[in-house]
Amino acid sequence: MQNQPVVSVHEITKTYGKANEKQYQALKGITFDVQTGEFVGIMGASGSGKTTLLNILSTLDRPTSGTVAINGQDVTALKGDKLSDFRAKQVGFIFQDFNLLENLTARENIALPMALQNVSHSRQQQAVDKIAATLGIAAVLDHYPTELSGGQKQRVAAARALVQEPAILFGDEPTGALDSQSARELLNTMQGLNQQQGVSILLVTHDPFSASYAQRILFIKDGQIGQELRHGDKTQEEFYQEILDTLGTFQK
Amino acid sequence: MLRKLALGGIRARFRDYAVLFSGLVIASAVFYMFMALATNSAFLTANSPVSSTTIIFGFGEVLLIIITTVYIVYANTFLMSMRQRDYAMFMMLGAKSRKIAQLIFIETVSVGFLASVVGTLVGMGLTGVAGRILINMLHAPATHFSVFWGPAILATFGFFLAMFVVAAVINAIRLLKTPMLQLLHADTTPNRIRQKGWGLILEAVAAVILLGIGYVAMGQMMKIGLMAIGIALVTIVLGTYLLFNALLVALIDLLKRNHRFAARGLHTFTLSQLSFRIRDYTKILAVVAMLFALALGAITVGLGFQREIPERANELNAYDVVTIDAPASERAAATKLTGVMHAALYTQKVSGKTVYLNATEVNAHPLRLRVFEDNVAKLRQADAKTFAQLVQAGADTDMLVRPTDVGKGVVVLPAAQFAVQTGTTHIIRTYVVRDFIGNYDTIKTMATAQTKRFKVNPMMQIGQKFYYYEILNGMYSGFAFMGFFLGIAFLAMLASTLMFKILSGASYDASRYLMLQKVGVRKGLLRRSIRQEIGALFFFPGLLGVVHVLFGLKMFDSLLAHPYGNLIVPFGIFLLLYAIYYGLTVWLYETIVIQKSLATD
Ligand SMILES: Nc1ncnc2c1ncn2[C@@H]1O[C@H](COP(=O)(O)OP(=O)(O)O)[C@@H](O)[C@H]1O
Ligand SMILES: [Mg+2]
Numbered sequence: 001m002q003n004q005p006v007v008s009v010h011e012i013t014k015t016y017g018k019a020n021e022k023q024y025q026a027l028k029g030i031t032f033d034v035q036t037g038e039f040v041g042i043m044g045a046s047g048s049g050k051t052t053l054l055n056i057l058s059t060l061d062r063p064t065s066g067t068v069a070i071n072g073q074d075v076t077a078l079k080g081d082k083l084s085d086f087r088a089k090q091v092g093f094i095f096q097d098f099n100l101l102e103n104l105t106a107r108e109n110i111a112l113p114m115a116l117q118n119v120s121h122s123r124q125q126q127a128v129d130k131i132a133a134t135l136g137i138a139a140v141l142d143h144y145p146t147e148l149s150g151g152q153k154q155r156v157a158a159a160r161a162l163v164q165e166p167a168i169l170f171g172d173e174p175t176g177a178l179d180s181q182s183a184r185e186l187l188n189t190m191q192g193l194n195q196q197q198g199v200s201i202l203l204v205t206h207d208p209f210s211a212s213y214a215q216r217i218l219f220i221k222d223g224q225i226g227q228e229l230r231h232g233d234k235t236q237e238e239f240y241q242e243i244l245d246t247l248g249t250f251q252k
Numbered sequence: 253m254l255r256k257l258a259l260g261g262i263r264a265r266f267r268d269y270a271v272l273f274s275g276l277v278i279a280s281a282v283f284y285m286f287m288a289l290a291t292n293s294a295f296l297t298a299n300s301p302v303s304s305t306t307i308i309f310g311f312g313e314v315l316l317i318i319i320t321t322v323y324i325v326y327a328n329t330f331l332m333s334m335r336q337r338d339y340a341m342f343m344m345l346g347a348k349s350r351k352i353a354q355l356i357f358i359e360t361v362s363v364g365f366l367a368s369v370v371g372t373l374v375g376m377g378l379t380g381v382a383g384r385i386l387i388n389m390l391h392a393p394a395t396h397f398s399v400f401w402g403p404a405i406l407a408t409f410g411f412f413l414a415m416f417v418v419a420a421v422i423n424a425i426r427l428l429k430t431p432m433l434q435l436l437h438a439d440t441t442p443n444r445i446r447q448k449g450w451g452l453i454l455e456a457v458a459a460v461i462l463l464g465i466g467y468v469a470m471g472q473m474m475k476i477g478l479m480a481i482g483i484a485l486v487t488i489v490l491g492t493y494l495l496f497n498a499l500l501v502a503l504i505d506l507l508k509r510n511h512r513f514a515a516r517g518l519h520t521f522t523l524s525q526l527s528f529r530i531r532d533y534t535k536i537l538a539v540v541a542m543l544f545a546l547a548l549g550a551i552t553v554g555l556g557f558q559r560e561i562p563e564r565a566n567e568l569n570a571y572d573v574v575t576i577d578a579p580a581s582e583r584a585a586a587t588k589l590t591g592v593m594h595a596a597l598y599t600q601k602v603s604g605k606t607v608y609l610n611a612t613e614v615n616a617h618p619l620r621l622r623v624f625e626d627n628v629a630k631l632r633q634a635d636a637k638t639f640a641q642l643v644q645a646g647a648d649t650d651m652l653v654r655p656t657d658v659g660k661g662v663v664v665l666p667a668a669q670f671a672v673q674t675g676t677t678h679i680i681r682t683y684v685v686r687d688f689i690g691n692y693d694t695i696k697t698m699a700t701a702q703t704k705r706f707k708v709n710p711m712m713q714i715g716q717k718f719y720y721y722e723i724l725n726g727m728y729s730g731f732a733f734m735g736f737f738l739g740i741a742f743l744a745m746l747a748s749t750l751m752f753k754i755l756s757g758a759s760y761d762a763s764r765y766l767m768l769q770k771v772g773v774r775k776g777l778l779r780r781s782i783r784q785e786i787g788a789l790f791f792f793p794g795l796l797g798v799v800h801v802l803f804g805l806k807m808f809d810s811l812l813a814h815p816y817g818n819l820i821v822p823f824g825i826f827l828l829l830y831a832i833y834y835g836l837t838v839w840l841y842e843t844i845v846i847q848k849s850l851a852t853d
Contacts, residue, residue: 060770080774080775081774081775081776084769084772084773084774084775085772085774086772087770087771087772088771088772088773089772091772093770099767099770100767101521101524101764101767101768102764103521103524103525103527103528103764104520104521104524108520108521108524111515111520112520112521112768112771113771113772115515115516115517115518115519115520116517116518116771116772116773116774116777118516118517119515120515121511121512121514121515122511124515160771
């Protein structure tokens with residue numbers, strides 16, 4: 001059990017369009033694992049199938065074939081309330097467009113997943129305060145999303161994703177809507193979470209700089225994994241350069 | 253180019269426009285329905301035993317104008333919320349603000365114009381259908397009732413057009429004055445509840461006082477006169493609004509502060525949904541409460557009058573039909589009576605100035621006579637012994653004799669004496685049925701055949717219940733007609749207001765519910781949140797509406813014998829309809845905002 005990967009993807013395919021319609025195969029058999037405590041990046045050009053893959057991993061969509069296991073649980077076998085509960089407890093994710101509820105304050109947004117599990121109010125507040133301190137948003141907890149900057153919004157979204165201490169944090173281009181400064185801060189925070197708290201992270205991005213924070217990068221092209229890079233002992237600059245080089249040849 | 257963009261915006265948000273448009277169509281249709289009665293003074297005076305009906309309808313007009321204005325303002329806010337982002341975008345792309353103002357003006361006015369054209373047509377259709385059904389159902393003459401009524405057309409058109417021109421001007425000015433950024437994010441800016449505690453208390457106290465004044469005014473209408481309606485109108489409308497404003501804000505705040513409640517499940521979210529646009533909510537809730545009260549009140553009163561007619565006719569004659577010397581054809585008609593509870597046959601001999609009855613027959617089936625004691629009609633059973641006594645006390649026996657024999661003395665003779673009594677013999681048949689109105693057609697056939705046979709003026713057919721009924725119906729059915737007609741109209745507007753309020757927020761809510769699903773909220777929990785949110789929208793106005801009606805019925809004390817009698821029927825029917833409508837709304841809303849896919853199925 002000890003070395004069980006936190007995410008285990010086996011031969012998944014995804015075909016859009018019903019049998020009688022025009023069909024499009026977005027994923028053509030993808031297999032990989034993410035180990036506990038790992039920070040993995042997935043890179044690819046626009047339209048290569050990154051979002052499709054992530055939606056399947058984060059249980060928002062189902063693969064046409066293949067299996068996805070998170071913490072040993074085959075999520076493709078889950079349905080209805082079991083699936084909702086699994087999402088609420090085991091999966092955390094942050095999206096490019098934040099996905100915060102604008103009628104709730106930051107605090108209420110972050111506490112929501114715990115409220116759903118009927119955690120007591122005081123424990124909710126403790127957890128919110130703790131994660132908010134880690135992510136540096138303690139001062140803006142009582143603001144509504146419209147009163148926050150993009151970077152703050154994404155931190156609130158991250159706090160909401162992490163407050164339940166999920167098995168893994170998924171991010172679909174979380175820095176996509178941020179300026180470079182906020183993006184850098186968010187990435188540093190994510191790296192901190194990964195290194196100090198041991199949070200497993202799977203980050204989808206088309207931005208080489210974001211990807212250079214990962215320990216391992218999978219390159220996806222036309223719905224297939226084409227190549228894999230490891231951070232290893234390289235500095236971030238070296239790794240970044242390596243990513244750029246790989247992209248240069250890979251995307252041809 | 254700009255025109256193309258504007259039209260494109262409409263196409264993109266077709267469903268929202270459909271909601272907006274159908275809401276306005278119903279509003280103007282109901283406006284027309286009301287005006288078709290209110291502006292038709294010939295109809296009002298001909299169909300009401302009360303001279304002040306025209307004035308009462310005048311107050312009704314004021315109330316309807318207030319309600320419709322709130323509705324239009326709300327619709328207009330909705331229109332603007334749909335458009336302002338587009339307009340802001342046009343402005344960012346370099347469109348001149350004058351051009352934009354022009355565009356807004358044209359768009360707002362044309363929406364209003366189109367809605368009132370279609371609405372007036374729909375209103376005529378509804379007026380025709382509802383009118384026809386009610387006239388048949390109530391056997392109401394409804395003289396001067398007119399489906400195409402010029403003044404009502406003018407009033408509806410004039411009012412809606414004027415409102416929309418004003419709205420258009422306000423829209424244009426507001427849009428030009430609001431900073432662009434705010435326009436771009438207007439629909440995502442929450443209302444923070446920033447009211448001080450004592451302000452809320454003040455509002456609540458004022459609301460209770462105002463409602464109290466209104467209720468007392470309605471109760472004391474006999475003393476105060478028609479002004480009571482005016483007072484009640486102002487105080488109750490204001491009181492309703494303030495009460496919702498104060499109570500709703502306070503209630504949401506209280507629940508949010510109650511951590512044990514708020515911290516569970518989706519409670520915080522549901523409460524925030526409610527408080528998100530609290531100002532809109534309170535106005536709409538007040539309107540819903542008023543419409544609820546009007547619809548329920550109108551139907552209750554209409555039913556009251558409708559019930560009153562056979563009840564009063566019954567007080568005047570205990571028999572539903574009495575035939576004298578009925579030929580085979582009339583006896584055949586009598587076999588069609590349903591729910592016959594009592595039927596009897598009496599032989600009668602007329603000699604000189606006296607009509608004789610046989611004691612054996614009278615004892616076998618005691619006569620049912622009405623005697624007024626202390627102004628209340630009492631039903632008395634007369635056998636041979638008590639008959640003379642009851643006649644002495646004023647019991648009416650006219651229905652038991654031929655029209656030509658009215659005024660002669662009626663005497664019950666012992667069987668032996670009756671057998672030897674000389675005189676012309678007549679056969680009297682009496683019938684009592686369970687439901688007079690259910691047998692209306694049969695009874696009418698029998699009564700008119702007899703009138704023809706005796707060659708008398710219908711009104712000379714003294715004592716026949718059918719003619720009492722017709723006279724009373726002539727007096728009261730007009731009121732019953734107005735009650736049901738307006739009840740239907742207000743009910744339509746109530747339904748439309750609720751539907752409009754709920755669907756107008758659906759597009760924005762859909763994205764919120766999608767997010768919740770992504771975060772892992774169970775569908776059952778989402779459904780519950782929706783049921784609670786919409787439930788609050790239905791429950792609070794319904795509750796206050798019922799209270800309004802209970803106090804308002806006091807106004808009909810002088811017109812109805814029992815304004816509070818049998819309330820269970822109108823209230824029951826109405827609440828059942830309301831509950832069904834609630835279920836329908838929830839279902840419709842759920843299908844819009846809850847995503848079927850997201851892999852949970
Ligand atoms: N719901 C869908 N229906 C049909 N095709 C889709 C759908 N979603 C994505 N696609 C297609 O699948 C491919 C991969 O899309 P996506 O996963 O969004 O790529 P990426 O996130 O890498 O830009 C694209 O060609 C896209 O057009
Ligand atoms: Mg994508």
